[in-house]
Amino acid sequence: MLIYDLDTPCLLLDYDAMLANITNTHTFIINKGKEIRSHVKAHKCSQLAEIQIKNGAHGLCTATLSEAEKLFKKGFDNILITRPIAEKIKIQKVIQLTQESKNIFVVVDNENTAAFIDELNSNSSLPVQIFLDIDVGFGRTGFQPDSVIQTALNIQNKKNLVIKGIQAYHGNVQHIQKYEDRKTQTLSRMQIAADIFCELKKKGFELSIFSGGGTGSHAMDVQIKELTELQIGSYLLMDAQYLEVDLYGESSYPNLKPALFVLSTVISANNKNYFTVDAGLKSIYRDSPNPIVLNETNEQLKYEWFGDEFGKIIAKVDDSNLKLGSKLKIIPSHCDPTINLYDKVYLFSDSKVLDTFEIDLRGCNQ
Amino acid sequence: MLIYDLDTPCLLLDYDAMLANITNTHTFIINKGKEIRSHVKAHKCSQLAEIQIKNGAHGLCTATLSEAEKLFKKGFDNILITRPIAEKIKIQKVIQLTQESKNIFVVVDNENTAAFIDELNSNSSLPVQIFLDIDVGFGRTGFQPDSVIQTALNIQNKKNLVIKGIQAYHGNVQHIQKYEDRKTQTLSRMQIAADIFCELKKKGFELSIFSGGGTGSHAMDVQIKELTELQIGSYLLMDAQYLEVDLYGESSYPNLKPALFVLSTVISANNKNYFTVDAGLKSIYRDSPNPIVLNETNEQLKYEWFGDEFGKIIAKVDDSNLKLGSKLKIIPSHCDPTINLYDKVYLFSDSKVLDTFEIDLRGCNQ
Numbered sequence: 052m053l054i055y056d057l058d059t060p061c062l063l064l065d066y067d068a069m070l071a072n073i074t075n076t077h078t079f080i081i082n083k084g085k086e087i088r089s090h091v092k093a094h095k096c097s098q099l100a101e102i103q104i105k106n107g108a109h110g111l112c113t114a115t116l117s118e119a120e121k122l123f124k125k126g127f128d129n130i131l132i133t134r135p136i137a138e139k140i141k142i143q144k145v146i147q148l149t150q151e152s153k154n155i156f157v158v159v160d161n162e163n164t165a166a167f168i169d170e171l172n173s174n175s176s177l178p179v180q181i182f183l184d185i186d187v188g189f190g191r192t193g194f195q196p197d198s199v200i201q202t203a204l205n206i207q208n209k210k211n212l213v214i215k216g217i218q219a220y221h222g223n224v225q226h227i228q229k230y231e232d233r234k235t236q237t238l239s240r241m242q243i244a245a246d247i248f249c250e251l252k253k254k255g256f257e258l259s260i261f262s263g264g265g266t267g268s269h270a271m272d273v274q275i276k277e278l279t280e281l282q283i284g285s286y287l288l289m290d291a292q293y294l295e296v297d298l299y300g301e302s303s304y305p306n307l308k309p310a311l312f313v314l315s316t317v318i319s320a321n322n323k324n325y326f327t328v329d330a331g332l333k334s335i336y337r338d339s340p341n342p343i344v345l346n347e348t349n350e351q352l353k354y355e356w357f358g359d360e361f362g363k364i365i366a367k368v369d370d371s372n373l374k375l376g377s378k379l380k381i382i383p384s385h386c387d388p389t390i391n392l393y394d395k396v397y398l399f400s401d402s403k404v405l406d407t408f409e410i411d412l413r414g415c416n417q
Numbered sequence: 418m419l420i421y422d423l424d425t426p427c428l429l430l431d432y433d434a435m436l437a438n439i440t441n442t443h444t445f446i447i448n449k450g451k452e453i454r455s456h457v458k459a460h461k462c463s464q465l466a467e468i469q470i471k472n473g474a475h476g477l478c479t480a481t482l483s484e485a486e487k488l489f490k491k492g493f494d495n496i497l498i499t500r501p502i503a504e505k506i507k508i509q510k511v512i513q514l515t516q517e518s519k520n521i522f523v524v525v526d527n528e529n530t531a532a533f534i535d536e537l538n539s540n541s542s543l544p545v546q547i548f549l550d551i552d553v554g555f556g557r558t559g560f561q562p563d564s565v566i567q568t569a570l571n572i573q574n575k576k577n578l579v580i581k582g583i584q585a586y587h588g589n590v591q592h593i594q595k596y597e598d599r600k601t602q603t604l605s606r607m608q609i610a611a612d613i614f615c616e617l618k619k620k621g622f623e624l625s626i627f628s629g630g631g632t633g634s635h636a637m638d639v640q641i642k643e644l645t646e647l648q649i650g651s652y653l654l655m656d657a658q659y660l661e662v663d664l665y666g667e668s669s670y671p672n673l674k675p676a677l678f679v680l681s682t683v684i685s686a687n688n689k690n691y692f693t694v695d696a697g698l699k700s701i702y703r704d705s706p707n708p709i710v711l712n713e714t715n716e717q718l719k720y721e722w723f724g725d726e727f728g729k730i731i732a733k734v735d736d737s738n739l740k741l742g743s744k745l746k747i748i749p750s751h752c753d754p755t756i757n758l759y760d761k762v763y764l765f766s767d768s769k770v771l772d773t774f775e776i777d778l779r780g781c782n783q
Contacts, residue, residue: 058506058783092725114726134695134726137684137741140424160685161741191693191727192685222724318503319526319558327557329500333754334782337703358588359458359753360480360500360782361557375503375527387725388699391758394780414760416700416726417424 052404054397055378059316060334062389062396063380066405068310069287069398070102075305076269076286077107083273088112088131088262090284093387095412096396097125099287110154112262112282116141117415119155120148125411129154131262133218133282135184135192137164139171141417146172149179158184158218160193165206172211179212182262185247187219187240196243203251216260217251219244220282225267226292230300237264237271245277266307270299290386291340311390312345312380315362320375323368330381331360336388343382348372354381418770420763421744425682426700428755428762429746432771434676435653435764436468441671442635442652443473449639454478454497454628456650459753461778462762463491465653476520478628478648482507483781485521486514491777495520497628499584499648501550501558503530505537507783512538515545524550524584526559531572538577545578548628551613553585553606562609569617582626583617585610586648591633592658596666603630603637611643632673636665656752657706677756678711678746681728686741689734696747697726702754709748714738720747 054063080087089103092114100111100122110129113119119130135158136142145168148155159165159181168179183203186193194202203214221240227233241263248261261279264272266286272278285293288311298306315330335342337356344352344364350372353365362381366373373379383389390396391413398406420429446453455469458480466477466488476495479485485496501524502508511534514521525531525547534545549569552559560568569580587606593599607629614627627645630638632652638644651659654677664672681696701708703722710718710730716738719731728747732739739745749755756762757779764772 056506059504060782135684138425138682139742140422160687164741186687190688191723191729193687195687316504318501321526321552321559321561322556330782332702332704333757336698337754338698357557363557375530376505388703391699392780392782414758416426416696416758 053402054314054399054404055402057314057397057404059314059378060330061314062393063312063314064396064398064408065310065312066398066400068308072287072289072307072310073103073106076283076307079304080269080273080281081107085273085278086280088280088282090282091118091122091412093284093288094390095410095415096408097122097127097411098408100127103287109280115415115417116144117417118412120144121412121415123148123152123155128152131156131158131182133158133220135160135164137161142168142171145179146175149177150175156180156182156215158182160184162202162205165209165212169206169209169211175211178210180215181212182216182218182260183214185217185219185244187221187243189220189222191222193219196247199247200250200254203256204254207256214256214258216258216262217244217248219263220265221268222265225265226296227267228296230297233268234271237268238274241272241275241278245275248277266293267296267298285386288386288390291343291382291384292338294343294382295340309382311383311386313383313389315379315381317364317373317375317377320368324365326364326366326368326373327357328362328364328379329360330362331358332356333359334392335362335381335383336385336392338384338388340384342384345380345382352379419768420680420765420770421768423680423763423770425680425744426696427680428759429678429680430762430764430774431676431678432764432766434674438653438655438673438676439469439472442649442673445670446635446639446647447473451639451644452646454646454648456648457484457488457778459650459654460756461776461781462774463488463493463777464774466493469653475646481781481783482510483783484778486510487778487781489514489518489521494518497522497524497548499524499586501526501530503527508534508537511545512541515543516541522546522548522581524548526550528568528571531575531578535572535575535577541577544576546581547578548582548584548626549580551583551585551610553587553609555586555588557588559585562613565613566616566620569622570620573622580622580624582624582628583610583614585629586631587634588631591631592662593633594662596663599634600637603634604640607638607641607644611641614643632659633662633664651752654752654756657709657748657750658704660709660748661706675748677749677752679749679755681745681747683730683739683741683743686734690731692730692732692734692739693723694728694730694745695726696728697724698722699725700758701728701747701749702751702758704750704754706750708750711746711748718745
């Protein structure tokens with residue numbers, strides 16, 4: 052079956068581009084002596100996680116506890132939950148997961164939460180394994196850098212939790228388009244966490260992991276000596292946002308290719324300056340920049356939002372090769388939330404449908 | 418169980434507000450002599466569709482064919498698919514549905530599509546029942562008004578389809594905030610379709626339905642004499658967008674109440690001017706205006722987007738009643754795509770959880 056025979060809108064993944072993105076990025080990082088903890092939040096698909104692990108990722112990370120629970124049920128282990136938990140209901144779930152797996156980790160960014168975890172875990176034989184989340188200037192989560200050491204000292208004697216590592220994520224740097232600007236920001240921010248990592252070790256903490264970074268910054272994250280593993284997520288999919296980022300600068304390293312598409316059909320053509328397609332903001336998550344329209348004939352086509360179930364393709368209708376029923380591959384603005392709109396993705400190679408993967412972590416937002 | 422005991426982020430529906438919205442709006446419309454075809458695209462939930470029908474809706478409409486297929490499987494009938502179909506694969510599915518149900522309707526906005534439907538349906542005994550979709554200035558779908566009569570004449574003798582009615586939707590008018598401005602626009606646009614409806618009847622077409630309008634314009638749609646039914650969708654849920662619209666002007670009619678919320682938890686509190694919560698753009702669809710934060714203590718709190726899995730609640734942290742673990746009800750920017758992110762919604766009354774409804778049409782975007 053060809054992708055153009057599929058009902059639309061539907062989600063497509065170019066198998067060759069995806070695999071090239073994985074092998075190129077993994078090779079780049081592993082060659083620099085770092086490990087890879089692929090961020091499953093980007094694709095929400097355990098079959099893709101399996102491909103990442105087969106290609107060298109040593110572990111996985113998730114943005115939510117429910118993603119980690121589902122991955123564990125599917126047989127994965129060595130999973131870091133990168134969003135702090137703060138309530139009893141979630142701490143209890145982490146404790147439950149800790150009893151079942153030896154390699155579940157969760158970040159903490161508050162001393163009281165650490166104490167609460169310790170208290171709630173007092174009846175179990177296994178300590179909850181935590182990472183100290185450090186705010187290196189993004190300001191979203193994480194301890195303020197100047198409070199980390201004291202907090203670590205305060206909680207180091209708690210019996211029911213153990214500090215396994217630190218995490219730092221500079222989310223506001225990932226999409227800085229210019230390589231040099233992003234590099235300067237990345238190195239200065241990650242150095243803050245690197246210094247804390249060294250200081251904690253000096254004080255006798257047995258930390259094995261410094262986890263952090265992302266797709267946008269991975270080319271410079273690897274330059275941080277203390278960093279042990281990279282949390283890359285979007286690299287295998289790519290999107291309109293990341294295509295604007297100069298990932299490797301002047302290096303000749305092969306840039307990542309767009310692999311994720313929404314296939315959409317022209318369903319109305321009664322205006323001179325645009326076509327209406329069937330993919331709106333329920334099929335392509337609304338974000339900036341606008342989605343990018345691909346077209347076999349290299350015609351210049353622009354996508355604009357046109358409501359929940361419709362998109363507008365700007366084109367000179369009379370001169371266009373498009374017509375009612377024409378199908379278009381569209382690169383989403385932002386891969387993570389777009390893939391989260393679908394239950395399945397069609398893998399293809401050279402327009403042939405190869406397989407269907409279930410987006411089995413879709414909707415796991417808790 | 419109280420809503421505050423639920424794991425977050427999760428979706429909440431205030432049962433009393435939702436039911437009041439349904440009964441008030443239905444009463445308003447039925448008292449004006451019109452029928453109600455509730456738009457299931459807004460809530461994607463067959464249990465809510467059932468409540469709408471029990472409270473006087475005579476039929477349903479959907480934005481997609483797959484929504485209609487699912488509703489039909491659940492036992493609903495009298496369903497209008499409001500998005501034109503243009504490809505063989507979808508026409509075949511409509512033909513299939515037509516064989517099973519006597520009351521499935523689909524809009525058409527192209528003469529060739531009508532001919533294609535007629536051709537593909539030649540082996541069946543039941544004609545496909547179509548509505549002519551008329552563009553009254555929104556420009557998204559629909560025949561240009563000056564082409565409708567001739568098209569209707571051209572296709573009237575086709576044996577395998579029958580024109581049952583017309584549709585007009587002025588989507589770009591629904592969110593005009595000022596009542597009088599919206600009224601002027603609504604009346605002038607809907608009159609275009611009303612005139613066509615009269616003209617077609619004069620020419621001998623046996624049309625029984627003129628379907629159109631929406632939540633934003635329903636107070637003035639009812640003033641169009643020829644309009645037989647209203648396609649209202651968001652009215653039972655409401656959202657930050659519709660709360661900015663003056664629905665009834667100087668009339669004392671009770672305004673619609675926000676009924677849909679995302680419950681979110683404060684998970685990080687290490688900054689002076691804001692808290693970080695666990696509902697980001699995968700839990701509240703990113704649209705404008707920003708989501709509205711409710712708070713038992715009437716503290717002024719503002720939501721800002723903070724990535725896929727996080728939100729920022731602007732507040733003076735030292736003076737705030739919020740703390741780590743606090744839960745907040747948040748009114749989404751836009752109800753339709755937000756509800757489409759969830760598999761279930763918790764119905765509550767007075768903070769008590771009453772029931773859980775499955776969002777069984779979630780993801781039906783084809």
